[in-house]
Amino acid sequence: MLEVEGLHSFYGDAHVLHGASLTLPEGEVLALLGRNGMGKTTLIRSIMGLRPPAVRQGSIRWKGEELLGLPAHEIARRRVGIVPQGRRLFPSLTVLEHLTTLKPARATGGWTVAKAFEFFPRLAERKANRGHELSGGERQMLAIARALMTDPALLLMDEPTEGLAPVMVQQVERIVLELRRAGLTILLVEQNLYSALALADRVSILETGRVVHEAAASEAGHDHATLTRFLGVH
Amino acid sequence: MNSLNLFQLLNGLTFAALLFVVASGFTLIFGLLRIVNLAHGALYLLGGYIGYAAALATGSFLLAVLAAMASVALAGLALDQGLLRFVRGFELRQVLLTLGVAFILNDLGLLAWGGDTFTVPVPEALRGALRFAGVFYPKYRLFVLALGLVVFLLLWLLLNRTRLGALIRAGVDDAETLEAMGVNIRRIFLVTFMLGAALAGLGGVVGGAFLTLYPGADSEILVFSLAVVIIGGRGSLPGAAIGALMVGLLNSIGQVMFPELAYFVIFGPMALILAFRPLGLFGRAA
Numbered sequence: 001m002l003e004v005e006g007l008h009s010f011y012g013d014a015h016v017l018h019g020a021s022l023t024l025p026e027g028e029v030l031a032l033l034g035r036n037g038m039g040k041t042t043l044i045r046s047i048m049g050l051r052p053p054a055v056r057q058g059s060i061r062w063k064g065e066e067l068l069g070l071p072a073h074e075i076a077r078r079r080v081g082i083v084p085q086g087r088r089l090f091p092s093l094t095v096l097e098h099l100t101t102l103k104p105a106r107a108t109g110g111w112t113v114a115k116a117f118e119f120f121p122r123l124a125e126r127k128a129n130r131g132h133e134l135s136g137g138e139r140q141m142l143a144i145a146r147a148l149m150t151d152p153a154l155l156l157m158d159e160p161t162e163g164l165a166p167v168m169v170q171q172v173e174r175i176v177l178e179l180r181r182a183g184l185t186i187l188l189v190e191q192n193l194y195s196a197l198a199l200a201d202r203v204s205i206l207e208t209g210r211v212v213h214e215a216a217a218s219e220a221g222h223d224h225a226t227l228t229r230f231l232g233v234h
Numbered sequence: 235m236n237s238l239n240l241f242q243l244l245n246g247l248t249f250a251a252l253l254f255v256v257a258s259g260f261t262l263i264f265g266l267l268r269i270v271n272l273a274h275g276a277l278y279l280l281g282g283y284i285g286y287a288a289a290l291a292t293g294s295f296l297l298a299v300l301a302a303m304a305s306v307a308l309a310g311l312a313l314d315q316g317l318l319r320f321v322r323g324f325e326l327r328q329v330l331l332t333l334g335v336a337f338i339l340n341d342l343g344l345l346a347w348g349g350d351t352f353t354v355p356v357p358e359a360l361r362g363a364l365r366f367a368g369v370f371y372p373k374y375r376l377f378v379l380a381l382g383l384v385v386f387l388l389l390w391l392l393l394n395r396t397r398l399g400a401l402i403r404a405g406v407d408d409a410e411t412l413e414a415m416g417v418n419i420r421r422i423f424l425v426t427f428m429l430g431a432a433l434a435g436l437g438g439v440v441g442g443a444f445l446t447l448y449p450g451a452d453s454e455i456l457v458f459s460l461a462v463v464i465i466g467g468r469g470s471l472p473g474a475a476i477g478a479l480m481v482g483l484l485n486s487i488g489q490v491m492f493p494e495l496a497y498f499v500i501f502g503p504m505a506l507i508l509a510f511r512p513l514g515l516f517g518r519a520a
Contacts, residue, residue, distance in 0.1 A: 048414050076416030088411040091518065092403040101400040102415045150416045 001025050002047075002154060002185065007058035009039070009046045009209075016042045016053060018209035026063075026153070029176070029186040031200035031217065033193065033231060039209040040189045041085050044158045047187070048082050049075040062154060081152025085159050085189075087143040089131030096127040098146045116145045119175075137168030144175060154185045161195055173199060193231060197221045205230045241369050242486050248375040250482025251382025252441045256455055257462035258389055258474045259433030265406040265469015266426045269325055273313065273332040274434050275456030276339035281306040281435025282442035282451070283347050286354045289439075295357045302435040310431025314424055336452065344449050354442040378440055382478075385433070389471055402426055406469040407518075458485075461504050467517025476515055 002024040009017035016039045024030045032040050046055050049072040060067045067075050076082075090098065099113050117124035120141045126134060134142060140160055147155060160176070161169045169192070176199050180186060190196035196203060196217070203220045205213040207230050215223065260274045281302040289298035313335060321327040356374050363370040393399035404412045405422050413419045437455070438447075445451065461481050466473025481500055488499030507515065 050410060050414060071418075072410075072413040073416050073418045076414060082414050084411060084414065088408055090404040090407040090411070092407050093400060097400045097404075101397055101404060102417065146415065 001061075001063065002187065003059075003061045004043070004047065005059045005061075007043070007046055007055060007060065009042050009053035009055045011042070011053050016209050017046065017055075017058075019058070020206065020209060020211055021058075022204050022211055022214075024154075024185060024187055026185045027183055028201040029180050029188060029199055031196035031203045032187060032189045032206060033196055033203055034206035035231065036191075038206045040206055041158055042209075043206065044082070044085075044156050044187070044189060047075075048072055048080065048156060076150055076152075079151060079153040081147040081150045081155045083140075083143045083147045083155065083157040083160055085162070087131075087139045089134075089139055089142060089146075091130060091132045094128055094130055095123050095134070095142055098131065098142055099149050102146060102149050110151045111148045113149075116148060119148075119178075120145050136164055137171060140164060140168070140172055141175070144172075148179075152184065154187070155179065156187050158189045159191060160188070161190065161192055169195065193227070239369075240367060241371065242490050243483075244369075244371055244375065244379075246483040246486030247479075248379045248382075248444075248482075249485060250478045251379045252437060252445070253455075253458055253462055253482055254382045254475055254478035255385050255440065256434055256437035257459040257466075257478055258385065258471060259430030259437075260459045261463045261466065261469055261471070261474045262402070262426050262433075263430040264463055266402060266409070267318075267328075267423055269318075269328040269332065270460070271332045271430070272329060272456065273335040273339065274430070274459060275452035275454075276336040276343075277306050277309060277431050277434035278438040278441070278455050279343060279447060279452035280309060280339055281438030282354065282447040283343055283352070283438070284435070285439030286347075286352050286442060286447060289355050295355070295360075295439075295443075298354065299436060299439050302439045303432040304435075306435025306438070307428040307432040310428045311424070313431075314427045318427075319420075336456075340449060340452060347447075349449055351446050351448040352442065353444075353446050354439055356443045372444075374444060378444065381440060385436075386471070386475055393471060398422075398425070458500075461500055463514070465504055465507055465514055467511075467514030470514070470516035473514055473516030 004020060004022050007017045007020045008015070020039065020043055022030065032043065034040050042053050046053055047060055047067065049067065049070055055068060062078060062080060065078065067078070093101065099116055122138055123141055123145060126138060131139065131142065144160065161172050164172065173195055176186065176188065188196065188200060197220060200217045203215055203217050204211045213226055213230060256278055260271065263269065263271045284305050285298040285302035288301035289295060292298070317331055317335065318328055321331055360374045360377050363372050364376060393403060401412070401417060401422050405419060409419050441455065458481055462474055462477035465480055466477030484500045484503060485496065488496035492499055511517070
């Protein structure tokens with residue numbers, strides 16, 4: 001269980017998260033919705049221990065353990081993985097190196113390069129290419145595969161379908177569903193409402209740094225008043 | 235105006251080889267830690283002095299090299315863990331701190347070794363000259379040329395064929411994301427800092443045998459190294475190699491053909507390159 005409580009995060013003097021809270025039971029997918037600038041990426045970065053933002057108040061517990069104050073690599077060691085916004089691949093590394101370099105010694109089971117290539121056959125074909133030589137969809141797959149190699153139980157995915165062609169969006173959706181079926185706990189930031197509703201068990205809507213609405217994904221799709229009010233969807 | 239001959243060309247190449255050894259460590263630190271380590275020249279001179287002392291004490295050039303590399307790597311460890319760790323994330327403070335360390339090391343050097351000029355003694359086998367293509371050329375400088383090539387090859391293998399090398403490259407690309415993938419970036423920083431310092435120490439001994447050691451030698455090599463890294467692009471090994479070749483050869487050309495303008499011959503083209511490629515020849519935006 002991931003439990004975020006009363007989080008206050010700042011970029012310099014800019015107060016971005018105003019007491020954001022959410023809970024995510026293990027094995028579920030929670031979609032974090034909200035317009036641009038409402039604090040979705042700030043929340044993801046706060047959980048992962050990336051600075052900035054500075055977290056001045058609140059708590060982030062994962063499996064009962066407080067993550068706040070730990071450096072990012074220690075959080076990753078507690079099996080929290082991230083697919084960052086904008087992919088953030090390493091331009092100097094080949095596809096294969098993205099997968100082999102980050103494999104932690106403790107991860108004896110779980111994901112291997114062979115399994116990753118089975119899951120993402122496109123990456124196997126391009127294993128000698130460098131990150132910047134891939135198409136947008138391939139980059140996103142590599143960003144997901146790279147995160148999987150760190151052997152996460154909780155995966156933070158920040159806009160995985162952003163900027164992708166519709167056919168690639170479908171592929172990424174299929175991958176998220178497969179990961180969910182495999183038992184991963186996923187916190188998904190998604191601009192695309194229909195993707196989010198299709199992938200998630202529950203949705204939380206973030207508005208000016210606070211979670212203002214929570215609902216099961218199956219209900220949220222019919223709640224037009226809320227969607228219009230917070231997301232501008234008609 | 236004199237024309238350039240083979241002798242001067244070789245002088246340029248051998249100086250380039252030394253510059254590469256020193257600047258490769260500089261560029262690794264610059265690329266990964268995002269700081270210009272202004273103590274790099276002081277570490278070079280420290281390595282030279284320690285190598286000189288070790289060579290006198292043991293009579294072995296090889297031991298002098300090893301002693302210099304090991305002790306300067308330890309100085310790097312002390313600098314990183316003892317000082318730089320307290321100002322992490324503040325680039326300007328880190329740079330100023332390394333400048334302060336450079337001043338202190340130089341004064342300590344002056345205290346310990348005085349203002350005299352020293353030459354690290356080279357082994358018997360590398361004394362004298364070789365005759366080829368109509369020139370007599372010092373064997374030792376040819377050795378430096380070969381050493382530059384060997385260091386390039388070893389560093390290339392380290393960076394491109396080992397897991398540590400892949401981690402360093404990934405850290406140069408994007409340290410934050412690497413840390414989010416579960417890598418303790420501080421440890422990578424430290425290893426890189428010590429490696430870079432050891433290369434400065436190696437340069438000090440090797441350079442101390444033909445450029446001599448004296449107070450002020452540190453800032454000369456620092457300025458040249460800075461030009462190399464700026465031309466080549468921070469964090470890039472091929473960039474450091476090309477940059478070293480350019481600076482080494484331009485320095486020779488400048489000294490021979492335009493002795494009054496020797497510095498301009500190096501920094502003029504550097505400014506020109508920066509006008510068109512602000513990140514250097516092999517540089518990439520962070």
